[in-house]
Amino acid sequence: GVQFTKKQGRLAYTNDDVTIFHELKRIYVHPEMTLEKAVITVAKKFNLVPDTPPNILTEKQTLSLEPLEVQMKDIQSYIDEKFEERERQLISMAREIRALKKxxxxxxxFYKWLKTFFEK
Known part of the structure; x- marks a missing residue:
């Protein structure tokens, strides 16, 4: 959420920016600290919270999700197709087993009848 100004095509840092960088460097030195945690800590300390809540997707993020949604639909249709095919096979096998048992x-x-026929 931090905006830097440019002068003559180059970034111009204010004294506040330099103070923030020094604080970030000081916190990041600790071995258990990741860069992400350090940035979050410094952002909270200096009230550098972004304008939009983190759960709202930006337009760029939304656009990058569209191909994934298409892939998910393709995968789902493939799974549904395979599921239906397997169900047809199971029903066919059940019918064959029922016919064999019958x-x-x-x-x-018949053998029982034949046996009783010869026993008489």
């Missing part, structure tokens, strides 16, 4: 039962009942 045929096996009919075969058993």
């Amino acid at each position: 045929a096996q039962q009919q075969k058993k009942s």
